[in-house]
Amino acid sequence: MRRIGWLLALGITGVFASESINPKYADSSKCMPCHTEITKSWKSSLHAMSHYSKNELYRKMIHYVSKKRIQSFEQVEIRCAQCHNPHIASAVSDSDISDASFGIASEKMRKSLDQPFMKDGVNCIVCHNIEKIHFSDDPGKRGKDTIQWGPNDTMVGPFSDAKSPYHKTKSADFFKKDPNKLCFVCHYNERSPYRALIGSTGIEYQSSGSKTTCVECHMGAVKKGHAVQVDLGGRGTSGKIRELRSHLFAGARNSDILADAIDLSVMRKGQNVVVTLKNRTPHNVPTGFGGRQLIVTMKALDASGHLIQREEQILEARYLDKHGRESIPHLAKDVLSDTRLKPNEHRTIEFKVPAGSNEVIVDIKYRLIGKKWVEKLNIEDEMFKKEYPVASIQMQIR
Ligand code: HEC
Ligand code: HEC
Ligand code: HEC
Ligand code: HEC
Ligand code: HEC
Incomplete structure (x- = not known):
């Protein structure tokens, strides 16, 4: 049976x-x-x-x-x-x-x-x-x-x-x-019914060798x-x-903990800007529930402030179900890809800046769950639809 x-x-x-x-x-x-x-x-x-x-x-x-x-x-x-x-x-x-x-x-x-x-x-x-x-x-x-x-x-x-x-x-x-x-x-080794790892904050934390306990931050x-x-x-x-200590168990929705997640810096390199994200936590960012996303956006504006280019990268884990179709974590058989920042990782992302740019704005935002699943699951609560600010930098190009 x-x-x-x-x-x-x-x-x-x-x-x-x-x-x-x-x-x-x-x-x-x-x-x-x-x-x-x-x-x-x-x-x-x-x-x-x-x-x-x-x-x-x-x-x-x-x-x-x-x-x-x-x-x-x-x-x-x-x-x-x-x-x-x-x-x-x-x-x-x-x-x-x-x-x-x-x-x-x-x-x-x-x-x-x-x-x-x-x-x-x-x-x-x-x-x-x-x-x-x-x-x-x-x-x-x-x-x-x-x-x-x-x-x-x-x-x-x-x-x-x-x-x-x-x-x-x-x-x-x-x-x-x-x-x-x-x-x-x-908060440790959560698996889907097909044994895919979908929640691993504790495991990530152990790999970091951190001595700061969960409660010290949360x-x-x-x-x-x-x-x-x-x-x-x-x-x-x-x-x-x-x-x-406080019983907030601070997260994106009831505190400003996201402000402590990442150190963001931006540098000019020829025609490009190099964005560096430094994960300040001893676990992945985003961590926890497998549907979370971090959205890194680069906007280039011309001298009159008009948007001339917008590019984005989404850092997230993606999963496949047993039929090989993209799935929610809780039906996953395999992990398709995982681009979340690892504990204490420094990640650089290069964006090409178009000619005529005067100013670049790099923005990091956090979503509790990707738009695709908001639609598919017919989620109405604003809490799950909105984007939470993490960090932002503005840079003059010339
Ligand atoms: C150095 C401080 C720090 C420590 C230590 C830490 N965290 Fe975090 N944690 C953060 C920050 C900052 C965020 C927000 C960024 C993110 O979502 O990854 C976060 C996010 C989270 C989230 C997701 C919150 C949300 O809104 O979705 C969970 C769950 C979590 N941590 C659990 C833990 C657990 C469990 C531990 C111990 C194993 C731990 N954290 C240790 C700083 C810390
Ligand atoms: C997820 C587990 C968890 C839940 C749920 C929880 N607590 Fe706690 N509680 C803790 C931890 C951990 C500490 C120790 C915090 C520290 O280091 O001071 C604590 C400490 C306390 C203390 C001692 C005073 C203090 O702040 O250290 C009291 C009293 C207390 N909790 C009451 C409650 C009450 C009442 C609730 C429900 C409204 C509750 N707790 C829910 C984990 C929990
Ligand atoms: C009539 C008041 C009262 C109520 C109701 C009450 N407590 Fe307490 N509780 C206290 C007092 C007083 C202390 C001791 C505080 C101290 O020593 O600083 C305490 C201490 C605690 C501690 C710390 C114990 C320890 O040894 O560290 C916890 C945990 C706790 N309470 C949880 C609860 C929970 C959970 C409830 C609800 C089911 C609850 N209390 C209901 C008065 C109350
Ligand atoms: C009995 C299981 C259990 C224990 C023990 C537990 N958690 Fe949780 N925790 C959960 C669940 C389940 C959620 C998600 C609830 C939801 O989003 O509906 C959660 C959510 C959280 C969040 C919020 C994430 C967010 O999105 O805002 C934080 C932070 C967190 N836990 C930290 C801790 C810390 C720190 C401890 C240890 C002191 C702890 N938890 C102990 C089950 C637990
Ligand atoms: C091994 C423990 C565990 C089991 C089993 C588990 N969860 Fe969770 N779940 C958690 C923890 C811990 C969190 C908080 C992580 C965070 O906030 O990032 C969470 C968060 C979530 C969230 C995010 C909620 C929010 O408000 O953002 C959803 C949705 C969820 N779980 C769905 C499920 C479903 C559906 C199942 C059963 C099929 C399930 N979980 C089984 C531990 C578990």
């Missing part, structure tokens, strides 16, 4: 003991009254939008994959949920899974996937209930399959002396000494402050000044 084989390959048979989540800790609204600043920051991050009900691109991709693979929406979603909604392990039972794997989308399954703690995405208790991480580079074992959660009432974090009137506390290395381990649970510099914004009248340690 192919489908049983598929389930075994993912290692999800039998593992799905459907323990229930204690409603007192289930979703971020429960943490908001005390950890107000943290919860607000987290809400603006993509971790809070990883459920299909909150992310149009993700939802439409699940539909597209399910159509192409002749599987139900739920069947595909279960696979994606490993990382996008790892608490699926607590939401659905073995029999729900086998129903879904045979294409029966039961009402019960639908309801399980739509519970509040599922809709909350990669939420507080996904990370802060973790007792152990069994890191594996096996692509079949990602997200929830490498996490061992402890009791819901125990919040695991960076401090060894925290006391809270609402929950028990515990400290762990993967919040303080080795936080990359936590990020690698999901949760910002350490700042002194309070982990809690209510006065707990001496019952907790809310008065303590702590060293904190």
Whole structure:
């Protein structure tokens, strides 16, 4: 049976003991009254939008994959949920899974996937209930399959002396000494069903030899402050000044992190301009989701400011499906090409400047997904259509 084989390959048979989540800790609204600043920051991050009900691109991709693979929406979603909604392990039972794997989308399954703690995405208790991480580079074992959660009432974090009137506390290395381990649970070795590598931020990072951790850039510099914004009248340690980072998980959409991605310089060389891009990050740019693009544009203007030439290069990964047609990452069998900047790479691109040019403008922009797929998947949300500025230089030619 192919489908049983598929389930075994993912290692999800039998593992799905459907323990229930204690409603007192289930979703971020429960943490908001005390950890107000943290919860607000987290809400603006993509971790809070990883459920299909909150992310149009993700939802439409699940539909597209399910159509192409002749599987139900739920069947595909279960696979994606490993990382996008790892608490699926607590939401659905073995029999729900086998129903879904045979294409029966039961009402019960639908309801399980739509519970509040599922809709909350990669939420507080996904990370802060973790007792152990069994890191594996096996692509079949990602997200929830490498996490061992402890009791819901125990919040695991960076401090060894925290006391809270609402929950028990515990400290762990993967919040303080080795936080990359936590990020690698999901940002590492993501494969398509045909085993093409489509998400490799952690692997890229390891190849760079960087000592700067993910949280130093994506949760910002350490700042002194309070982990809690209510006065707990001496019952907790809310008065303590702590060293904190931000829960923004900064990306293109909720921060200006793109401004730190690339050093751009432009030089004249005969009839050409030489553009140098220096990747300042220890992972690819763009990294993460395989649909991202970096667009490098050269515009030449004449003395009266009219555009006389425009050229562009797109840096991206492209994929082929099992029929050899260009495909979205999640249906890829092979990588067709990959022109993304490698960790710390310096890349030069030469553009020919036409005679009569007075001024050259070189521009770098970032797209969450290429135009072609925006059209094909019928994406409407502006967030996925717009271009995000990265860097720009203007140069006088004479
Ligand atoms: C993707 C994993 C992840 C998620 C989701 C997450 N956190 Fe954290 N949290 C961390 C990491 C990593 C640290 C340690 C940051 C550092 O170095 O200070 C942390 C630290 C904390 C701390 C200690 C204070 C601090 O800033 O160091 C509190 C309290 C906390 N988180 C609460 C929450 C709450 C509440 C939510 C949900 C609104 C949440 N976290 C969501 C990873 C996560
Ligand atoms: C009634 C207020 C209150 C609520 C509600 C609350 N907490 Fe806390 N929490 C605290 C206090 C107080 C501390 C200790 C802060 C300190 O020592 O600086 C704390 C500490 C933490 C820590 C750090 C633990 C450590 O040892 O490093 C984490 C993680 C955390 N809370 C997560 C959560 C999450 C997730 C929720 C929601 C499910 C939540 N808290 C709800 C008050 C609260
Ligand atoms: C349980 C799985 C999981 C863990 C653990 C996790 N992430 Fe994520 N992360 C995701 C998913 C899934 C998304 C994409 C959500 C979406 O776009 O809908 C994401 C998105 C992000 C983004 C935003 C990308 C964007 O487009 O804005 C950043 C930055 C990020 N994660 C950093 C981290 C860091 C740093 C850590 C470690 C402290 C971490 N993540 C831990 C699953 C995880
Ligand atoms: C030196 C700072 C730095 C470090 C360290 C770093 N990043 Fe990044 N990261 C960036 C910058 C700048 C960008 C924006 C450019 C891009 O998309 O590649 C980015 C982009 C991302 C994105 C895509 C965000 C989006 O909007 O699509 C993800 C996901 C991500 N990083 C995860 C990680 C993880 C996981 C680690 C650790 C293994 C890590 N980063 C380490 C600086 C850093
Ligand atoms: C191994 C863990 C993992 C699995 C399994 C996974 N994803 Fe993701 N996905 C991520 C991470 C991490 C990110 C964030 C990377 C970034 O933002 O660049 C992400 C981001 C995305 C995004 C970008 C969303 C946005 O808002 O920009 C889409 C779309 C997506 N995934 C679709 C899927 C689909 C569809 C599946 C199932 C067929 C799936 N993913 C399975 C880890 C995973």
